[in-house]
Amino acid sequence: MLKLIKKTVYLNRYVLTALSILVLFSGCQVGSRPRLRRSDFFGNPWGMRFADPNNLGHHCLDHCRDEKLGLVYTCRAGFVDLGHLREAADRTYSIAQTTYKNLMQSNTNYSYAVIEPSHYYITLAYPDHWQDYTVQERGFIAQEISVQLGQYLAHTSLIWHEILTWYGFSSSWFFSENISAFSPEDPYSDVLGTHLAATILNEPPCFYDESIYEQVMTTRIDEMLKELDVQPIKIAKQALEAVKGQWYDGGYYFFVKMKKRDFDVGFDDGIVAPWQVPGICLDAEPQDCPAPNLGFLNKYGFEVHIQIDPVEFQKGQIYKVLGLKHSDRITPDIHFPIIIESIRKKAKQLNGNDVDTPDQDETALKPNTTRVTKDD
Numbered sequence: 001m002l003k004l005i006k007k008t009v010y011l012n013r014y015v016l017t018a019l020s021i022l023v024l025f026s027g028c029q030v031g032s033r034p035r036l037r038r039s040d041f042f043g044n045p046w047g048m049r050f051a052d053p054n055n056l057g058h059h060c061l062d063h064c065r066d067e068k069l070g071l072v073y074t075c076r077a078g079f080v081d082l083g084h085l086r087e088a089a090d091r092t093y094s095i096a097q098t099t100y101k102n103l104m105q106s107n108t109n110y111s112y113a114v115i116e117p118s119h120y121y122i123t124l125a126y127p128d129h130w131q132d133y134t135v136q137e138r139g140f141i142a143q144e145i146s147v148q149l150g151q152y153l154a155h156t157s158l159i160w161h162e163i164l165t166w167y168g169f170s171s172s173w174f175f176s177e178n179i180s181a182f183s184p185e186d187p188y189s190d191v192l193g194t195h196l197a198a199t200i201l202n203e204p205p206c207f208y209d210e211s212i213y214e215q216v217m218t219t220r221i222d223e224m225l226k227e228l229d230v231q232p233i234k235i236a237k238q239a240l241e242a243v244k245g246q247w248y249d250g251g252y253y254f255f256v257k258m259k260k261r262d263f264d265v266g267f268d269d270g271i272v273a274p275w276q277v278p279g280i281c282l283d284a285e286p287q288d289c290p291a292p293n294l295g296f297l298n299k300y301g302f303e304v305h306i307q308i309d310p311v312e313f314q315k316g317q318i319y320k321v322l323g324l325k326h327s328d329r330i331t332p333d334i335h336f337p338i339i340i341e342s343i344r345k346k347a348k349q350l351n352g353n354d355v356d357t358p359d360q361d362e363t364a365l366k367p368n369t370t371r372v373t374k375d376d
Helices: 013-026 082-104 135-166 186-201 204-208 210-227 233-243 295-299 315-322 332-351
Strands: 071-074 078-081 109-112 119-125 303-309
Touching: 071 233, 078 082, 078 186, 078 233, 082 109, 082 119, 082 135, 082 186, 082 210, 119 135, 135 186, 135 204, 135 295, 135 303, 135 332, 186 204, 186 210, 204 210, 303 332, 315 332
Parallel strands: none
Antiparallel strands: 071 078, 109 119, 119 303
C-alpha cells in the first residue's frame, strides 16, 4: 500500500481500559453518521471544480467551510475526487465506531444505515472464549477488528452507492445520478479513502477522539497526494480536456454523455487499479490499491454475515436482475458480482465493448497538452 508516514502513538493501558469500559456500559454511539459530499467529476451539475493541492483545508466529520473538495490529477493514480475520498474515509470511521460499540457489548446482531436509505444487517459469530478476555483485552481486539471490518463495510456501501446511482438513485432526491455511476475516478477514490481511514484508525488516539482523527486525516491526505505525485490545477484541467470525446462528451450535467465506466472494484484480482490519462505523466508507475477483504477475521476466530435491505425506489429494478422476492435481502459477496456484470453488459450495449477500459490512442491527445516527466 502507500508509504504513508506512520506516527503511531499508544494510549496508556489504563486510559484505554477506561475508554473500553465507557463504551461498554454507556450505550452511546461513538462517532456519527457520515455526511454526503458532492462529486466533482463528470456528473457535477454546477460545473467542474478543481482543487488546489496546496490548499486543501481541514478535514471535517461535520460541515465546515474550510474543507476543500474538487478534483485533482495525480501521475500515479489519475483523477482523484476529494469528495469521494473524504466521504469514503468517514464512512469507514463511522461504521468502525458502530462495530466497536457492538463488539464491546458482545452483540451478535446489529444494523445501521450509512448515507443512502438502505439498511445493513450484520450478524457476528464470536470466538469460543470471547467472554474469558478482560475488558481491556476485548478492547484491543475489538478496535483491530472494527477498523478492518469498518473498512470492508464502507467499501461495500460505496459499491452499493454506485449500483444504486446506475439505476437512477439520487442523493439529492431530484436528479438521477446515473451519469456519474462508476465514473472513471470513483472506484479508486473510494477505496483509497477507506485505506487512508483504516491506517489512521489503527492509532488509538485517532480511533477514540474525533478531533484528533480530523487533524491527522488533514495531514495524511496531503502526504498521500504527494506520494501519488499530485499535479497543479493547470495539469488537471489539461488531463480532463485530453479525455474529452473519449471518456465522455458534453459539458454540464444534463448534456454529458458518459463513454467510459470503471467497474473495477476488486472482485476479480483483489486490486483496484487507477485510470491514468495517457501522455500526461510520462513513465509514471500506477499505484494499485488492494480491495478490502475479510481475511483478517481468521486471526481471532470471528465470523460475519452481511445483508442489505434496500428501501430505495430502485429496489425493484435490481431485484428483477437478481430474481429475488421483495422480502429477500441482498448478500453482497453473492449478489454484487451479478449486478455489476449486468450493468457492464448494458453499458457495452450503449457505448461499445471497450466501455470499461481506459484505453485510448495517445496520439489523440489535444494539441498543447503538457506531458509531465519525472524530472519536471
